[in-house]
Amino acid sequence: MKDRKAPDPDMFVSSAHASTPTPAPPIPAGASRPPPAPGEPRPSSRLPGRDVTTARRGVTSQEGEDDEEEDEWLLSSLRLYEDLHTFELQAPTRVIEWALGNRVCVAGYGSSDRNEILQLLPPPTLQAKETQGLCPERDFKVECGGFSSRPVYSLKHVPDTSLLVTSGPPDSSLHVWQVSGEDSDVIKPVSAIPAENSTGQAWAKIATISTKAPWVLHGSRVDNVRITEVESQKNVYVAASRSSEELSGVAFLDCNTLLLCCTGGQLGLADVRHPQSPVEVAAVPSAPRGERWCAGVGHGPPGSDLSPQPVACLSSGGHLVLADVRKISEPLASATCRIPSPGCGAEFLCVSWAPALEGCLAVSGFDGTVQVYDTRRWDRSGREAEPLFVHRGHKFGGPAGSEGPPRVTVHTWHPQKPRTLLSAASDGSLHVWDWVQPCGGCG
Template identity: 80%
Template sequence: MEAADEWLLQSLRLYRDLHTFELQAPTRLIEWACGNRVCVAGYGQSDGNEILQLIPPPTLLTKETQGLCPERDFKVECGGFSERPVYSLKYVPDTSLLVTSGPPDSSLQVWQVSAEDSDVIKSVSTIATENGTGQSWSKIATISARAPWVLHGSRLDRVQITEVESRKNVYTAASRGSEELSSLAFLDCNLLLLCCATGRLCLADIRQPQSLVEAVPVPSAPCSEQWCMGTRHAAQGSEPSSQPVARLSSRGLLALTDLRKTSEFLALAKARVPSPGSGAEFLCISWAPALEGYLAISGFDGTVHVYDTQSWDSSGREAEPIFVHKGHTFGGAGGSRDPPLVTVHTWHLQKPRTLLSAASDGSLHVWDWVQPCGKCG
């Protein structure tokens, strides 16, 4: 029996739901958009990188479990073409706008998702950045608390907030450091969180432009080690700073930080992942929005690991994943190609144990694992 067939048989008991889909080109982003739509985009170096807004399969739009279903049941609702690779895409809340970024510079592209009578995603403007030429691509985050804003930057000393529609600059962070950024996020309409590729974590308040607070440094490591972060959306009525921040390194180190007490780690652990390969291009870590203390990591190989962090401490011991999604590993065309690498994953916003993941072979999976007996959640 071939490995893929064996895995499919195992899936009958490992998954409550499993859907597979083959994209025309691989994506390194999966972004939730208005109406439970999903956006993906190509990241190739050609002039024809598609941006697609997909209608998810029915099982993602209902509470009922519909079983294993390997059909191509994502539907393309609308799409457009980008002349540059799309490395990041963010939906602007309460609008029909998307913002994208990617090489060869740090400028941003703004897109309009057309009205219901059209299936076109069209380019509407470009947000230029100071000294953008020669800089790496911008990491981006969006919010619409006061107005449609985009937080963007490629380095710590080049972080800005720009009003999306007017392209007016509304904030520039003050920093003497010039480290490359790996991730950034709005905690709320005033607080920003910035993570450098070195693992440095900084908190900024737009009401105090000169204020940049650094959290506890990550454990000492080789200078080649790369880091990214994952933030959790604050529960209604709670302070955004009360939600822990997770950092992941290319060696598989995991560091949890409580932003209300940045002088020490909340927890440290070591993920069971293979040794880093050529780089950390696809490192991804994310908190489950509907499961307390659960997070997922990917970017090391063709798998996605899910962890329950509630028992972690500051010892840095190896953590045991509660589930490993191996489906992308079997997606290659025989043994003639390198095994696929997971490029991104994201959690369903309402279904607690449902994730979406994509890989370098163009596969897109939706999966909901079976919770082992005796486990809550």
């Protein structure tokens, strides 16, 4: 695929370079960067990075325990990872979304009115279903981008379309974006979906599906959940509920069944075919009070019913509860994660099931690590679980003088590569990693 200029390619900084390029002047949404002046070098539209798998050259003699720990991690990565690539974004992201053609979308969440939404083309090694030895091309390419005037806290690709939907403060409205075709490098705003009585409400949690039509499920509380047809903006479902519990996440289990997770630790199911039926929420089994919760849904093979779709509920205290969506009041298993300290923050809590590894899930948001667990032997005791693997690479990022160590903001699994994950942190680092399969581990 030919290399094209990006709306703001200088947003990215190679992890191999010490200096940061001077930011370019703002570009209005929907406009691409003008061509360089005669004699001016054209900036790269790549997201350069370090391939730690084949070029681990950064281990030097440094002072301090943190530096020694980083050196030790870099050396141990030789045996811990099949592949490990590190990149740096000039602005951190809290969204990593797979789009058409195995593209990856990221977006800024800063308080400015210039948060960039970018679609990246991964390097060939990440696109291939099987690992391919040495490959000369190991950088992300910036294909296209646009600017959001508000922080992007959630971004979802609408399946089988070139549309993206975003949400973020200061209210629960949504914004729809069009990813341009081959003749343009712009992600342009298409429309906004207002939320009724959204003043003072939290930002909307969203999910998308295209089984019947391009739909977006959205809401900030249980009593304002609805499904909107993306293109016509027609409401096709409005939840009937008196509960004002704040939502931490929403999901389509299938085209008719919705899962709602509340920050207080309640789960609820809704049937699109019965909009008059009130949506009832129930507490996560054995959920400690006073903690904030999020949930992740496992997806069974195509054509399967709800039975293979466990719900993993994660709390800010590190508690993990697994439940069957058919009977969420009874736990299947429970455990406790290894976290730095209980209540260390809930802003970036994230739990997700591996799409191609039975019983494997990943958690993040407590510190600069991503922890992978094999849940197949868990019971209901709630005791501390031993991680199958811990990715510690983000712990060693962060510019000099930054406040505290970086925290992982989001992670996601590769849809085809069983042990490959992408993760991002608050310092702008973006990692792609594939751990070495241990004996008796997942897969």
